[in-house]
Amino acid sequence: xxxxxxxxxxxxxxxxxxxxxxxxxxxxxxxxxxxxxxxxxxxxxxxxxxxxxxxxxxxxxxxxxxxxxxxxxxxxxxxxxxxxxxxxxxxxxxxxxxxxxxxxxxxxxxxxxxxxxxxxxxxxxxxxxxxxxxxxxxxxxxxxxxxxxxxxxxxxxxxxxxxxxxxxxxxxxxxxxxxxxxxxxxxxxxxxxxxxxxxx
Numbered sequence: 001x002x003x004x005x006x007x008x009x010x011x012x013x014x015x016x017x018x019x020x021x022x023x024x025x026x027x028x029x030x031x032x033x034x035x036x037x038x039x040x041x042x043x044x045x046x047x048x049x050x051x052x053x054x055x056x057x058x059x060x061x062x063x064x065x066x067x068x069x070x071x072x073x074x075x076x077x078x079x080x081x082x083x084x085x086x087x088x089x090x091x092x093x094x095x096x097x098x099x100x101x102x103x104x105x106x107x108x109x110x111x112x113x114x115x116x117x118x119x120x121x122x123x124x125x126x127x128x129x130x131x132x133x134x135x136x137x138x139x140x141x142x143x144x145x146x147x148x149x150x151x152x153x154x155x156x157x158x159x160x161x162x163x164x165x166x167x168x169x170x171x172x173x174x175x176x177x178x179x180x181x182x183x184x185x186x187x188x189x190x191x192x193x194x195x196x197x198x199x200x
Contacts, residue, residue: 041185043135044165046094047177050129054170055116057134061085062160063108085159087138089114094131108158117170134165136182 049055063085084107091100091114100120104112116132118125138159167177 037139039137039139041135041137042161042163042182043092043185044133044163044179044182046131046133047165047167047179048129048131049116049118049167051118052170053117053167053176055091055132055134055165055167056113057089057091057116057136058111058113058164058166059087059089059104059106059136060111060162061087061106061108061158062162063158085138085140085161087112087136087159087161090135090137091116091132092135099132134163134179135185136161136163 044057047055084105087104087106089102089104089112090098093099099122100114100116102112102114104114106112116134118130121130138161140159163182165177165179166175168175
């Protein structure tokens with residue numbers, strides 16, 4: 001068991017470029033890893049709305065664990081800087097133009113919604129029916145976790161989103177359409193973020 005654990009740690013360290021804690025007699029300052037921040041978008045399919053309709057995009061953040069167990073040997077007490085997820089709820093037309101957006105910050109278990117109506121179209125629609133879709137844009141990072149007192153990168157993502165799009169009659173409130181399926185758009189941006197390595 002000890003040999004297996006030693007081999008596991010050796011493989012992990014080689015794969016991440018990290019070395020064991022510095023010798024106290026010859027201390028060195030380890031180079032912290034570059035932790036990228038990614039921007040991801042989830043989009044629904046297209047739906048049609050008329051002047052009597054309201055389209056509502058909802059998003060629920062289920063959140064994620066504050067540490068990742070790795071091969072059952074994690075001793076991590078690390079956590080993301082904040083257990084919140086910054087999102088932007090959007091509506092787009094058939095040409096991909098954003099016709100409305102609203103930023104939100106969601107904690108674990110929190111939800112938000114954003115409404116779209118004909119009155120929000122600029123310029124005003126020339127047709128009694130327009131095609132739109134809802135989207136949720138969010139950012140996440142790969143935060144460091146500690147495994148056996150050694151800093152290793154782990155995916156500690158505070159965004160675990162469940163979007164839904166509903167269309168209902170503005171006057172009666174009767175739901176006419178609800179979409180629960182979304183598609184992930186390829187990652188758009190990767191921005192390096194400085195990090196501080198976990199101290200042994």
